[in-house]
Amino acid sequence: MRNLNQDNITDAVRQSFAGTPDARLKEIMDALVRHLHAFARDVKLTEIEWSQGIAFLTGVGHITNDVRQEFILFSDVLGLSMLTVAMNNDKPKGCTEATVFGPFHTDNAPHYALGGDVANGAKGIPCKVTGTVKNLDGTGIAGAHIEVWQSDDEGLYDVQRGDLTHAQGRGILNADTNGAFHFQSILAAPYPIPHDGPVGAMLSATGRHPWRPAHLHFMIKAPGFETLITHIFRDGDPYLDSDAVFGVRETLIKDWTPQADGSYCLDCDFVLADKRT
Ligand code: BEZ
Ligand code: FE
Helix, strand or coil, rough: CCCCCCCCHHHHHHHHHHCCCCCHHHHHHHHHHHHHHHHHHHHCCCCEEEEEEEEHHHHHHHHHHCCCCCCHHHHHHHHHHHHHHHHCCCCHHHHHHHHCCCCCCCCCCCCCCCCCCCCCCCCCEEEEEEEEECCCCCCCCCCCEEEECCCCCCCHHHHHHCCCCCCCEEEEEEECCCCEEEEECCCCCEEEEECCCCCHHHHHHHCCCCCCEEEEEEEECCCCCCCCCEEECCCCCEEEEEEECCCCCCEEECHHHHHHCCCEEECCEEECCEECC
């Protein structure tokens, strides 16, 4: 391993991982080295560009804390998060599709009885959400655990508002014995992903916008079924075809129907896949 040059360094680095005891780790490290070196060769990476890349990743690390995960945001805007979701959630036909989790879920959302108002003071046009959680045969799943979270009409999640002391726009409910649920919330609005850090700078340097189309997040769990992490998008949203994180699936776009009193209704059913054995 001396006098390595641009022609033989890749094999030497791969060889250095050849003794990795864990077979999967060995496979991942070998592929990482091959693809990373191929990328550098492909673009003929200069030393200045290498330094800029390191500075970018350093910035991503510096802005990351308990409530701001810039590495996940970087993965999201590169489509890596959605690619990973798509590769690992190939559900049977008829099941509700999964999409990105995003950084705004919290573990301690308040519980509500069916019919409760999960907005809990979040500003927005009132919207009633109804639906049923079913299995592939169409039978309702009694008591399914449903978590929902969304931004307010200014496009902010409660966790982005430093002045808030209670949860808004998020809640946990249980479906009834027929798998049906209903709750009150607000109309979802499009919003920009956090873009005041290195990922935002990368988006603007590349002429991309940070916007996500309006959506309501769901995480649904029931014993014997795969957990479903998904959103319902709002039909007609201007960003459906340019989601900054590539999460839109046609089957997840629904009508959010205006009512005579100015409020909205959303009806959305979910079909869970049986747990893989
Ligand atoms: C979200 O939908 O909450 C989200 C997803 C990816 C990046 C930022 C936000
Ligand atoms: Fe979101």
